[in-house]
Amino acid sequence: AQSVTQLGSHVSVSEGALVLLRCNYSSSVPPYLFWYVQYPNQGLQLLLKYTSAATLVKGINGFEAEFKKSETSFHLTKPSAHMSDAAEYFCAVSETGGYSSASKIIFGSGTRLSIRP
């Protein structure tokens, strides 16, 4: 079965500093990987996704993630944090598991990102 592990339940950075949120995956087949963001009291919004087309994936709001098969990692980065980036971030892997018409997204436990002024 596929799974993802997010390292660090809470990350705090200063405004303007580099953001690095870590995610490692486990999958026996080439995975589909995602980063979702959840702002307070809102639903989940897709930041970016990896579908094997390119190892460096650019997403919305200046975020990007790099797929590293040798490290089974898919870390999320942003060069310069903004106050509006404060939110919960979820790494996820998609598992089809033989379903022909649906995919099960397996979410990590989430990382809360705080931005210090």
Next chain:
Amino acid sequence: DTAVSQTPKYLVTQMGNDKSIKCEQNLGHDTMYWYKQDSKKFLKIMFSYNNKELIINETVPNRFSPKSPDKAHLNLHINSLELGDSAVYFCASSPNLDRGGNEQFFGPGTRLTVL
């Protein structure tokens, strides 16, 4: 131009009651899902329907009964509510896999509080 919508946004009810949450998507997707997010923000899939047919059922108590009247709607009915049912419930949708449907689009969530 809401993509995935849920009603109600908040639901407060007593233990033992029966309640429903509704979900609608206007994206033309074939597959819809229900997820539960607990107080620690952990998200877990509950059900998935494809074109009104149940595809995924993740060991959810049978007090939870999803119903899909058509492929644009997936409702969740919960009987005999328990304190542990308190959570945020998210609806999501995706196209069929053969049309690149691994990405899921989420609704805003319904916060259920059982007293």
